[in-house]
Amino acid sequence: MSALVCAAMMISFDKVSKRFGSNFALRDVSFDCEAGSVHAITGENGAGKSTLMNLLAGLFPVDGGEIRLHGKQLSPKSPADARSLGISTIYQELTLLPNLTIAENLFLGREPVRLGRIDRSGMREQARSMMARLGSGMDIDTYCGNLSVADQHLVEIAKGVSADADIFIFDEPTAALNAPEVEKLGELLASLKAQGKLVFYVSHRLDEIFRFCDRVTVLKDGRHVETRETRALTRDGLVSLMVGRVLSKFFPARPARSEAAPVALSVRDLQVQEGGPAVSFDVERGEIVGLAGLEGQGQRDIIRALSGLEPSASGMVIKSGEAGSAPLAFDVTKTVRSGVGFVPEDRKTEGLYLSLSIDRNITLGMLRRLNVWQLVPRRHDVIAELMRRLNIRSAGARQEVGELSGGNQQKVMIGRWLAAGIDVLLLEEPTRGVDVGAKAEIYELLREFTKGGGAVLTLSSELLELLGLCDRILVVRQNEIVAELDGAQATEEEVMRHALVGRADNGVHVDA
Amino acid sequence: MLWWVAQIMVCMSMLELARKSRRTGLSPIVLALPVALFVLLCLSSDTFRSLENLANVNSQITALMIASLGQGIVAISGGIDLSVGSVMSLTSAILVTADPAWGIPLALAMGVCVGLINGFGVTLFRVHPLVMTLATMTFVQGVALLLHPVPGGVVPGYLRTLAVSQVAGMPAAFFWCTAAILLAWFLLTRSPLGPRIYAVGANPVSAGRNGIAVMRLKVACFVLCSLSAVIAGIFLTARVGAGDATMGAPYSLDTVTAMALGGIQLAGGTGSVLGVVAGVITLGLISNGMNLLGVSPFLRAALTGVLLLMAIGLQRREAIGA
Ligand SMILES: Nc1ncnc2c1ncn2[C@@H]1O[C@H](COP(=O)(O)OP(=O)(O)OP(=O)(O)O)[C@@H](O)[C@H]1O
Ligand SMILES: [Mg+2]
Numbered sequence: 001m002s003a004l005v006c007a008a009m010m011i012s013f014d015k016v017s018k019r020f021g022s023n024f025a026l027r028d029v030s031f032d033c034e035a036g037s038v039h040a041i042t043g044e045n046g047a048g049k050s051t052l053m054n055l056l057a058g059l060f061p062v063d064g065g066e067i068r069l070h071g072k073q074l075s076p077k078s079p080a081d082a083r084s085l086g087i088s089t090i091y092q093e094l095t096l097l098p099n100l101t102i103a104e105n106l107f108l109g110r111e112p113v114r115l116g117r118i119d120r121s122g123m124r125e126q127a128r129s130m131m132a133r134l135g136s137g138m139d140i141d142t143y144c145g146n147l148s149v150a151d152q153h154l155v156e157i158a159k160g161v162s163a164d165a166d167i168f169i170f171d172e173p174t175a176a177l178n179a180p181e182v183e184k185l186g187e188l189l190a191s192l193k194a195q196g197k198l199v200f201y202v203s204h205r206l207d208e209i210f211r212f213c214d215r216v217t218v219l220k221d222g223r224h225v226e227t228r229e230t231r232a233l234t235r236d237g238l239v240s241l242m243v244g245r246v247l248s249k250f251f252p253a254r255p256a257r258s259e260a261a262p263v264a265l266s267v268r269d270l271q272v273q274e275g276g277p278a279v280s281f282d283v284e285r286g287e288i289v290g291l292a293g294l295e296g297q298g299q300r301d302i303i304r305a306l307s308g309l310e311p312s313a314s315g316m317v318i319k320s321g322e323a324g325s326a327p328l329a330f331d332v333t334k335t336v337r338s339g340v341g342f343v344p345e346d347r348k349t350e351g352l353y354l355s356l357s358i359d360r361n362i363t364l365g366m367l368r369r370l371n372v373w374q375l376v377p378r379r380h381d382v383i384a385e386l387m388r389r390l391n392i393r394s395a396g397a398r399q400e401v402g403e404l405s406g407g408n409q410q411k412v413m414i415g416r417w418l419a420a421g422i423d424v425l426l427l428e429e430p431t432r433g434v435d436v437g438a439k440a441e442i443y444e445l446l447r448e449f450t451k452g453g454g455a456v457l458t459l460s461s462e463l464l465e466l467l468g469l470c471d472r473i474l475v476v477r478q479n480e481i482v483a484e485l486d487g488a489q490a491t492e493e494e495v496m497r498h499a500l501v502g503r504a505d506n507g508v509h510v511d512a
Numbered sequence: 513m514l515w516w517v518a519q520i521m522v523c524m525s526m527l528e529l530a531r532k533s534r535r536t537g538l539s540p541i542v543l544a545l546p547v548a549l550f551v552l553l554c555l556s557s558d559t560f561r562s563l564e565n566l567a568n569v570n571s572q573i574t575a576l577m578i579a580s581l582g583q584g585i586v587a588i589s590g591g592i593d594l595s596v597g598s599v600m601s602l603t604s605a606i607l608v609t610a611d612p613a614w615g616i617p618l619a620l621a622m623g624v625c626v627g628l629i630n631g632f633g634v635t636l637f638r639v640h641p642l643v644m645t646l647a648t649m650t651f652v653q654g655v656a657l658l659l660h661p662v663p664g665g666v667v668p669g670y671l672r673t674l675a676v677s678q679v680a681g682m683p684a685a686f687f688w689c690t691a692a693i694l695l696a697w698f699l700l701t702r703s704p705l706g707p708r709i710y711a712v713g714a715n716p717v718s719a720g721r722n723g724i725a726v727m728r729l730k731v732a733c734f735v736l737c738s739l740s741a742v743i744a745g746i747f748l749t750a751r752v753g754a755g756d757a758t759m760g761a762p763y764s765l766d767t768v769t770a771m772a773l774g775g776i777q778l779a780g781g782t783g784s785v786l787g788v789v790a791g792v793i794t795l796g797l798i799s800n801g802m803n804l805l806g807v808s809p810f811l812r813a814a815l816t817g818v819l820l821l822m823a824i825g826l827q828r829r830e831a832i833g834a
Contacts, residue, residue: 099711116703
């Protein structure tokens with residue numbers, strides 16, 4: 001068996017083109033990939049990375065050129081066909097079904113069958129060991145709809161790697177994961193490589209590309225820019241290949257803070273759940289505050305409670321803005337009406353209307369202050385300006401948001417609130433799936449927003465992002481704020497120390 | 513009386529159904545409603561309690577049960593089939609006009625055809641299932657009336673025996689019901705098709721990316737539904753003992769009502785065989801009970817509507833999918 005897989009299997013792309021309507025998503029892309037290697041695909045949002053991978057996955061046919069496997073033409077007709085050809089794909093957007101259990105999702109479409117019935121016990125046993133390989137002890141009988149986005153991505157990865165395949169595609173698998181899980185994924189990639197498989201690894205995260213991948217292909221605007229050994233590249237070299245220019249500064253400068261900035265959001269004794277610990281903090285106008293901590297320590301709950309998504313929350317939240325101060329109710333509609341915008345981590349199911357056009361999605365934000373009988377304003381000028389500032393890659397303002405690349409969807413989501421004239425922005429994972437160039441643009445936009453008197457509260461699984469962006473960092477551990485750090489001075493070690501250390505003495509608080 | 517209902521509801525909710533309700537759609541109210549109705553009717557009517565009447569209820573709801581199980585499968589896969597009633601009617605017309613030996617095979621073939629047309633219309637031509645099956649409903653009803661304009665005709669003797677005889681003291685209807693329920697239950701919970709049907713109903717795009725042949729599966733669901741309508745039609749014709757080209761008409765909407773009462777969401781992805789059974793029994797008890805209590809047919813329809821609204825209002829609706 002090993003003789004077979006060791007024979008350097010090769011995929012080659014030969015002048016591959018793909019068109020959507022009149023737009024070329026890919027144009028004459030040619031490069032080769034070797035078996036037994038991890039091949040990174042990177043490039044800006046909308047560069048065509050997912051499109052290229054989806055051709056392999058059988059979602060749609062090649063329009064021009066061809067893909068060859070071992071020199072023979074490869075044209076999978078459907079995802080099922082691709083799977084039977086030995087190609088396993090982990091899509092950028094989640095494909096888990098919310099109403100199936102983890103075990104059922106893992107085996108969907110290839111259920112183990114005995115005597116015409118699903119072999120449930122065998123299936124659950126295998127599912128458990130698949131999850132264990134990823135170091136996860138999740139209950140495989142829970143419905144996937146009840147899992148956090150990070151956990152869903154883990155299940156998605158488990159599903160992908162367990163397939164009996166020769167080619168594995170990972171389309172931004174780590175966008176929702178944090179450090180320890182990324183480590184595990186690294187080990188998995190190494191073991192796949194050792195078995196002589198070919199792994200495609202799509203990512204914006206440079207450190208992962210350099211750590212996990214042997215070669216890297218850069219795409220830009222649907223064209224092939226470079227394929228190189230990662231060893232022969234530097235970080236800055238890779239960034240300039242991707243962006244086409246040298247990024248001088250990634251994070252915008254923090255403006256000097258005057259002492260007496262007015263408070264935009266005053267949170268007192270916020271309890272997400274009854275009987276849980278209470279948190280209190282302020283967010284001033286002109287300030288970006290980050291909630292840091294390990295995954296699942298309660299940062300998300302705090303932001304969700306403020307956005308009104310946790311009706312069981314209690315406490316006193318006062319929002320002050322141009323229109324005066326008022327307590328916030330724990331109710332989404334009222335929260336939005338009083339000028340607080342919320343960007344959820346899972347934009348696909350919680351934030352965007354995928355079948356509506358870009359301009360409509362943005363206009364939705366402006367509707368918040370209208371009554372039902374008022375006409376919807378058609379602010380083409382505002383939208384065009386916003387799309388230009390956000391640098392949204394699209395066929396035009398009328399394109400459906402569902403057709404945009406992942407990173408561009410995120411920009412539309414943020415754009416909606418910027419157009420809505422809100423003054424407090426709650427952001428979960430502000431740059432998930434966003435390319436380096438666009439990240440810098442989003443940071444710049446957020447800075448501009450705060451310079452205009454807005455306030456931002458954000459959380460991110462990328463600590464470096466919080467350190468670079470925020471004025472202040474609140475470290476959350478077990479639903480409590482355990483430290484407040486100055487964003488300009490804080491270091492990674494310092495944040496992690498607060499996030500991790502003192503678990504023992506902290507136990508006392510938790511039991512109480 | 514209300515105390516009874518309250519008591520039962522409390523017991524049910526203690527069963528911790530909420531955790532599992534994500535996919536089954538079984539809320540305490542779905543299961544409590546038929547039980548409460550049963551208790552209520554037992555207490556208020558002596559005739560209701562008689563074995564004879566219970567057997568009667570059983571055979572009254574059998575056709576609805578079989579047709580609703582098919583409707584349930586389509587609903588879980590994210591569709592709706594309004595042609596169920598017309599297919600039953602046409603089955604009836606075929607049974608009394610065709611040669612006795614050919615009646616059943618012809619009717620089954622007709623069911624497969626209607627199912628295929630519905631399925632391909634919905635998948636290949638992307639017509640909304642409501643519109644698509646409304647069209648076939650009208651068409652098939654027309655064919656049935658053309659074939660057999662005046663009610664009457666002779667039902668083959670063996671069919672009559674199959675539908676109305678007693679086996680081991682149980683009415684034959686009981687066995688028809690049980691067989692249909694077991695089949696549907698096996699399909700949805702034991703066969704590999706089960707999770708796939710739920711998957712397609714919740715999100716066809718994701719299901720497709722998991723390598724499921726979405727189109728084929730949807731078509732299969734429509735075919736199954738039409739076939740179950742044919743079988744419901746066979747049973748009903750045999751029970752009535754005569755052919756009638758409009759006998760199925762009320763079933764198109766009654767099956768949908770049963771879905772609503774049984775917690776099966778028409779958006780797809782949520783529902784269960786137990787829910788269908790509960791919904792059908794509820795509907796059957798309402799009509800049998802009001803009949804016994806001498807409620808006028810017009811008032812009966814209005815009351816059924818009110819009950820339906822109440823039942824749905826009490827259900828916890830949880831959006832699924834996306
Ligand atoms: N189904 C579709 N219909 C129309 N246009 C599409 C469709 N899918 C992708 N596109 C377009 O093709 C281009 C490439 O998109 P793709 O998703 O491949 O980008 P990407 O490199 O994966 O970006 P990201 O990093 O944001 O995920 C984009 O301009 C996008 O709008
Ligand atoms: Mg992509």
